[in-house]
């Protein structure tokens with residue numbers, strides 16, 4: 273992809289030409305081949321064992337992981353000189369999306385290839401990679417990541433696990449308990465975070481065979497029951513000094529940078545799961561008859577199908593737009609330079625807000641999808657005979673791990689405001705201009721010759737509204753704004769919807785000219801349905817933020833701005849919903 277390198281968060285103030293966004297229609301043959309390999313693997317090797325896996329027969333997970341190794345699916349992020357493939361982020365997102373249909377297995381896969389392997393790839397010394405990487409990327413060994421503790425989850429840096437250097441300086445003694453460790457039951461290599469001398473937060477590579485590492489019992493979970501989640505207890509666990517990963521006292525960099533990657537990949541994974549769940553819902557709706565006809569003939573069911581199709585289309589557009597942004601930025605780093613991975617982390621961190629958006633938006637879309645798919649199934653959706661029940665349970669974790677959706681929302685707004693304070697994003701000057709526009713009456717003429725002109729005006733208006741509210745918040749609370757979580761959460765909701773609507777519209781604008789009239793109509797319907805729903809959500813968040821921040825005359829003025837800037841002319845909404853639903857019902861799957 274060859275767009276100009278965009279700054280993280282600049283979508284809030286700048287326009288993006290549609291040619292600059294990466295879309296699923298841009299997948300190369302190689303990327304498609306990886307997707308097909310993954311789909312085939314899941315269908316042939318995992319789904320036939322789904323029930324055994326759900327009953328925690330982890331042998332199928334371990335064997336499946338080895339098979340993934342043989343297929344090259346575990347080495348996508350490792351450098352070529354380390355025996356990997358170092359593919360682009362689009363490919364790894366695509367694999368993440370396709371593997372997600374394997375349910376619990378996909379959690380093991382994601383933990384292994386993401387938080388389990390990336391610390392070693394990014395921070396490992398040549399000796400550490402020599403010793404461990406081949407085992408990990410071949411799937412011989414499974415990997416896990418141990419950050420959370422019983423007393424420290426979101427506040428990960430308050431971890432209590434300690435590390436003390438032995439008298440002879442040859443090893444550290446680790447003591448503490450790590451909580452909720454994915455792959456804990458069968459992993460052979462653990463990235464463990466501990467504080468040296470109760471102070472210096474540091475990462476260690478810990479083998480299962482090291483004396484003093486004890487694997488706890490499996491947690492009894494609500495969902496993803498076929499993934500392994502255990503405590504890892506470190507009881508005077510002896511870790512050789514050469515297994516310190518990265519710099520002493522810099523463990524937080526490892527912990528958090530790896531999570532940025534996890535967040536955008538999670539967006540892709542949950543989008544794949546949402547597509548699968550929707551397909552299941554539509555098939556059921558076509559089969560199930562009530563009042564003498566399939567329930568898919570009812571408007572109430574059709575509206576659900578239309579709304580979900582549109583939301584998943586937005587998820588998908590957002591995820592691959594972000595993959596394109598990351599790939600463009602990463603492609604500017606020269607391979608083989610000594611600080612390659614440091615530059616790499618910086619390039620990913622540039623889009624930390626967008627990674628958070630991917631995590632929150634897409635997991636919320638999956639949540640809505642599985643809830644409605646259960647509803648479409650009626651009573652059968654409540655019983656485990658149908659997969660809808662498992663989808664519903666399995667979904668829930670996505671809003672909790674990789675940083676809860678609350679923590680991610682706070683991070684999204686926090687990151688944007690921080691960039692503004694550092695002068696990396698001219699939010700303040702733009703906010704002043706936006707505020708001035710409140711005082712000037714508007715006579716917006718929409719140029720209908722421009723594709724998706726109505727939606728583009730809405731996007732621009734929402735950006736103006738965000739700037740007005742952000743400006744008002746900063747002016748009122750100054751640096752104390754970071755303590756006003758309710759405001760930050762509402763601001764995050766506006767930011768998220770802006771990025772999502774814009775991603776949906778830009779993709780449609782880019783691909784529409786090459787489509788058949790029928791397909792163009794479906795796409796336009798998806799854009800309309802999604803823009804309407806998302807702008808309503810943004811409007812609610814904006815109204816809330818206005819009440820949280822202002823009072824008196826200024827509040828009245830801002831509320832009138834909320835009304836003006838969230839207006840979206842969704843004429844023909846009902847026909848759009850019906851057209852979209854009919855097409856999805858005919859296709860019996862996610863449409864795009």
Ligand SMILES: Cc1cc2nc3c(=O)[nH]c(=O)nc-3n(C[C@H](O)[C@H](O)[C@H](O)COP(=O)(O)OP(=O)(O)OC[C@H]3O[C@@H](n4cnc5c(N)ncnc54)[C@H](O)[C@@H]3O)c2cc1C
Pocket residue numbers: 383416417418419420424425426427451452453454455493501669672673674675676677678679757
């Ligand atoms: C199945 C599963 C697998 C997991 N896998 C791993 C793994 O492999 N490795 C690993 O290290 N961890 C793992 N985790 C842990 C997971 O990352 C944490 O559960 C998560 O970070 C939340 O921490 P917590 O559970 O302690 O919740 P808490 O941090 O106690 O949060 C509880 C609630 O308070 C909110 N909250 C907390 N702090 C704030 C704040 N500052 N402002 C506003 N709201 C706040 C949260 O959003 C949440 O709603 C896993 C968890 C589960 C359930």
